[in-house]
Amino acid sequence: MSSDARTHVLTRIRRSLNRGELPDEARAELDRRINEPKPGVVPARATGEHAALVERFVEMAEFAAATVTRVPGMEAVPTAVADWLKGHNLAPKVVAAPDATLDGLEGHGTLEVTRGVAHPADQAAVTPCFAGVAETGTLVLLSGPEHPTSLNFLPDNHIIVVRASQVVGGYEEAWAKLRAQGAVPRTVNMVTGPSRTGDIEQTLQLGAHGPRRLHIVLIDDHRRGTDSGEG
Incomplete structure (x- = not known):
């Protein structure tokens, strides 16, 4: 207008x-x-020392039916991805976001990686995230040329790489962090666990509107005193 x-x-x-x-x-x-903007009332579980928030993020993510693998650095991510795929009898093949934070993903000998948007035949996607929210175990995903939104919803299996230094307490912190970086992207997706729905009898079904499995590879960079990564 x-x-x-x-x-x-x-x-x-x-x-x-x-x-x-x-x-x-x-x-x-x-x-x-x-x-x-002033934040509203922030619940107690969204506050505390950063190390405690990271543990709470893992706890809440697993409570929402996501799975978590913790690794010491990016160099361990390719093996973690390949092992998770093998554990679910999936082909060692992923489509990944063309984001520089995932550089090195191709470093595993048996893992076949393509970069770009997802297609109907793709079974597993790997993406970075902007932030992890300890309050609910939610992952904040941004759209853009290096973050195709189709990767978040089209494949049955979504693997998200998040650094411990990206974990914040509550949603208010995530939005403040996003505003601080400047222009807000066209789409902000907040993902809590795999896609799910309940029928008229409230029988839970996973994968109804997106991935039926959500796996988080958490890089414990806060233990090494770093604060690198996306965002």
């Missing part, structure tokens, strides 16, 4: 409510609240 069209629509709404233009003070206050 153009600026002129927006002004026309808002003017008509104000007239229907018998309201005039907002005073400059009120407009400035609204702009301030938009640009400097």
Whole structure:
């Protein structure tokens, strides 16, 4: 909607409510609240020392039916991915996000890696994430040229690589972190466990609208005093 069209629509709404233009003070206050949002009430489980938040993230992710493998560094990720695929009788073949944070994924001798968007025949996808939320075990995934959204939903198996240094307490921290980096991407997906739905008898079915398995490879970089990684 153009600026002129927006002004026309808002003017008509104000007239229907018998309201005039907002005073400059009120407009400035609204702009301030938009640009400097204040968090609401944050639950206790979203607070604490970072090491405790990482443990809580793992606990909540597993509670949501995700599985977690912890590794000391990116160099161990290819083996962790290959072992997980083998453990589920899946071919050692993945489609991965063309993101630089996954460089080295091709380092495993038996793992076949292609980069780009997902296709219907792809069985497993590997993506990085922007943040992990300890409060609910949720993973924050951003769209963009290096993060095709199809990888999050099309394959039956989704493997997400997250660094411990990317774990935050609550959603408010994740949004603040996202705003701080500048422009917000077109799509922000928050994923908690594999896709699921319940029928009329509330029988839980996994994989109804997306991956039936969600596996997290957690890089314990916080134990080495680093803060590298995406975001």
